[in-house]
Amino acid sequence: MVIPGLLYTKDHEWVRLDGSIATIGITDHAQKMLGEVTFVELPAVGASFKKGQAISVVESSKAASDVYAPVEGRVIEINDQLLSRPELINQSCYEDGWICKMEVTDPSPGSGLMDARQYAKFLKEQ
Amino acid sequence: MPFISNTDQQRQQMLAQIGLSMEDLFADIPASLRSDLADVPSGLSEQEVRDRLAAIAAKNHVGLTCFLGGGFYDHFIPAAVYAILSRSEFYTAYTPYQPELSQGTLQAMYEYQSMICRLTEMEAANASLYDGGTALYEAMMMALRITGRSKVIIDDSVNPIYRVMISSYTSNLNIELEQTYCLEGLVDRQQVKAKLDRKTAAVILQNPNFFGCLDDLSDIADMAHSVGALLIVSCYPISLGLIKTPGAMGADIATGEGQCLGLPMSFGGPYLGFMATRWQYVRKMPGRIIGRTVDRYGRQAFVMTLQAREQHIRREKATSNICSNEALCALAALVYLSLLGTHGLRQVAQLCADKAGYAFDRLCQIPGVRPHFRTNWFFNEFVLDLPSDAADVIGRLIERGFAAGFPLSRYYQGMERCILIAVTEKRTKQQIGMLAEALESVL
Numbered sequence: 134m135v136i137p138g139l140l141y142t143k144d145h146e147w148v149r150l151d152g153s154i155a156t157i158g159i160t161d162h163a164q165k166m167l168g169e170v171t172f173v174e175l176p177a178v179g180a181s182f183k184k185g186q187a188i189s190v191v192e193s194s195k196a197a198s199d200v201y202a203p204v205e206g207r208v209i210e211i212n213d214q215l216l217s218r219p220e221l222i223n224q225s226c227y228e229d230g231w232i233c234k235m236e237v238t239d240p241s242p243g244s245g246l247m248d249a250r251q252y253a254k255f256l257k258e259q
Numbered sequence: 260m261p262f263i264s265n266t267d268q269q270r271q272q273m274l275a276q277i278g279l280s281m282e283d284l285f286a287d288i289p290a291s292l293r294s295d296l297a298d299v300p301s302g303l304s305e306q307e308v309r310d311r312l313a314a315i316a317a318k319n320h321v322g323l324t325c326f327l328g329g330g331f332y333d334h335f336i337p338a339a340v341y342a343i344l345s346r347s348e349f350y351t352a353y354t355p356y357q358p359e360l361s362q363g364t365l366q367a368m369y370e371y372q373s374m375i376c377r378l379t380e381m382e383a384a385n386a387s388l389y390d391g392g393t394a395l396y397e398a399m400m401m402a403l404r405i406t407g408r409s410k411v412i413i414d415d416s417v418n419p420i421y422r423v424m425i426s427s428y429t430s431n432l433n434i435e436l437e438q439t440y441c442l443e444g445l446v447d448r449q450q451v452k453a454k455l456d457r458k459t460a461a462v463i464l465q466n467p468n469f470f471g472c473l474d475d476l477s478d479i480a481d482m483a484h485s486v487g488a489l490l491i492v493s494c495y496p497i498s499l500g501l502i503k504t505p506g507a508m509g510a511d512i513a514t515g516e517g518q519c520l521g522l523p524m525s526f527g528g529p530y531l532g533f534m535a536t537r538w539q540y541v542r543k544m545p546g547r548i549i550g551r552t553v554d555r556y557g558r559q560a561f562v563m564t565l566q567a568r569e570q571h572i573r574r575e576k577a578t579s580n581i582c583s584n585e586a587l588c589a590l591a592a593l594v595y596l597s598l599l600g601t602h603g604l605r606q607v608a609q610l611c612a613d614k615a616g617y618a619f620d621r622l623c624q625i626p627g628v629r630p631h632f633r634t635n636w637f638f639n640e641f642v643l644d645l646p647s648d649a650a651d652v653i654g655r656l657i658e659r660g661f662a663a664g665f666p667l668s669r670y671y672q673g674m675e676r677c678i679l680i681a682v683t684e685k686r687t688k689q690q691i692g693m694l695a696e697a698l699e700s701v702l
Contacts, residue, residue, distance in 0.1 A: 171567075193567075
């Protein structure tokens with residue numbers, strides 16, 4: 134499942150851009166590949182990340198995967214709910230299972246990211 | 260039986276098939292790095308090997324009365340420790356990856372972890388590391404991961420062997436190691452305060468420290484926490500039967516050498532590193548962790564847990580590159596502590612402290628022998644000033660049947676006349692008296 138209106142990375146993160154605020158999560162494809170998520174390590178609020186830096190770790194019963202910052206910026210909010218309910222990533226990866234919100238410092242945050250159509254094509258080619 | 264079963268003829272056939280010579284196969288290794296194995300002599304018979312090794316072993320001084328410490332201690336080991344350890348169910352067990360086949364080993368490791376937690380008053384322990392030094396190094400790396408910082412403060416009263424290990428492990432990493440120097444055997448708060456800042460990941464201390472001195476590190480824990488740094492304390496488990504624990508002092512990670520818990524002093528080990536931490540840091544802890552759970556019928560069961568930290572899942576991003584542990588040595592510690600119990604451990608610790616106190620007083624009566632530090636709060640080990648070079652004196656006492664102590668000049672400049680003496684529950688009043696007489700006679 135790919136949602137229109139979001140931007141995507143090759144590492145299967147999604148970004149919802151709302152002005153200078155970017156909400157970040159992992160895609161449906163990513164959560165399916167990981168299987169049952171058992172733990173999510175969240176970044177510290179206030180921490181800054183460059184594009185491509187590891188910002189979070191999602192652990193499942195069979196793997197632990199880094200989540201890379203899809204944009205450059207500073208973390209302004211984290212999804213605390215994931216600490217007690219990591220399964221939200223499986224149940225609702227694009228809504229309740231968001232990981233964090235960043236204030237974007239990159240002037241053209243969308244550059245290098247795919248739109249829904251491109252990402253769907255990318256998945257097909259995998 | 261040869262390790263490689265191919266005959267010369269088969270090798271020639273294989274090489275001919277691919278059109279290469281034996282030399283070609285090693286072409287990638289520079290000639291200067293290749294060892295010349297042509298001179299390896301042919302083997303010896305079993306009897307010749309036994310005789311040869313026995314002759315080498317006979318050069319050791321064995322049966323010395325031991326007052327030597329410095330991280331390893333001559334404690335009594337009940338016979339039951341070895342009897343249980345040498346059961347083949349434990350002795351030959353491999354990594355318990357299949358819990359359905361390894362409940363005994365896993366339960367033992369779980370109980371070991373529980374005992375390390377009780378001993379240190381920390382919340383979570385791993386299933387062991389190689390030794391006290393690697394445990395301390397791993398604790399430092401853990402603090403760097405937790406804080407995302409790169410500076411570490413370590414006091415010179417931490418075991419110098421551990422410090423050498425830390426600097427050698429980290430010499431190619433981007434870590435700023437800052438050393439503080441203890442004052443009269445105690446951590447100098449001013450120095451620590453001056454070096455502590457928001458770039459500091461951890462302060463690494465030891466209690467009792469390498470000189471045997473005791474220090475309540477609670478205030479340093481507070482100082483470290485106030486700038487977001489962690490306190491790592493390396494400790495001597497037997498002492499925890501009596502003194503304030505790392506947990507009670509507010510340490511974030513406690514490590515140590517577990518040799519004193521049922522393992523003999525042997526040159527090079529195998530020894531036992533232990534590590535315990537707070538719940539909040541458990542996912543950053545290296546090493547194997549055993550957990551207790553229930554099976555599908557609700558029965559108690561033990562499994563390896565939080566494995567996503569480890570190499571077989573997280574690959575190069577694992578919490579540690581050391582992917583083995585010291586399960587059999589950890590079992591020895593478990594059996595030892597189980598045999599002693601809470602009261603037994605306290606009794607052993609009290610005997611060590613009492614006998615060390617007696618030895619300190621007795622040895623200080625010898626003309627020319629003086630306490631090195633002004634205050635002498637110690638557990639079972641202390642530093643004395645001798646009137647002449649300590650290494651020489653120790654050498655002369657070996658001839659009289661004593662391993663009298665450790666010459667501190669080996670690691671500390673300006674301590675040429677200082678001897679570090681350890682006294683365990685095994686030493687008798689008579690042995691202490693004989694050491695005093697022997698020492699007096701060689702001075």
